[in-house]
Amino acid sequence: MDLVEVQFAAAGKSVFVQPGTTLLAAAGMAGVDWPTGCRRGMCGTDAARLDAPAGCLEPPAAHERGTLDRMGLTGDCRLLCSAKVVAGRVVVRGDAVTD
Ligand code: FES
Secondary structure (H helix, E strand, O other): OOOEEEEEEEOOEEEEEOOEEEEEHHHHOOOOOOOOOOOOOOOOOEEEEEOOOOOOOOOOOHHHHHHHHHOOOOOOOOEEEOOEEOOEEEEEEOOOOOO
């Protein structure tokens, strides 16, 4: 099984993780301190803008989609606690709200 590269642009750090790993877990492995709250896709504290080509991430589950919709975040935004990697390379560009 091929590892997936996750880059955290602002921190200048990257890590290779197993498919199925959440981006929040990848942040922890990379030594990136990302703000979190519920860790269940409900609060939106960890919303981030990503560069993630199609197929790099599992699609958002209903609860994550609902939170992103409630926050008015679309397209390239995901919740780090909920988004799981599949393949390739994902770049976390920054906080979805403040960056
Ligand atoms: S930590 Fe609450 S949505 Fe991810």
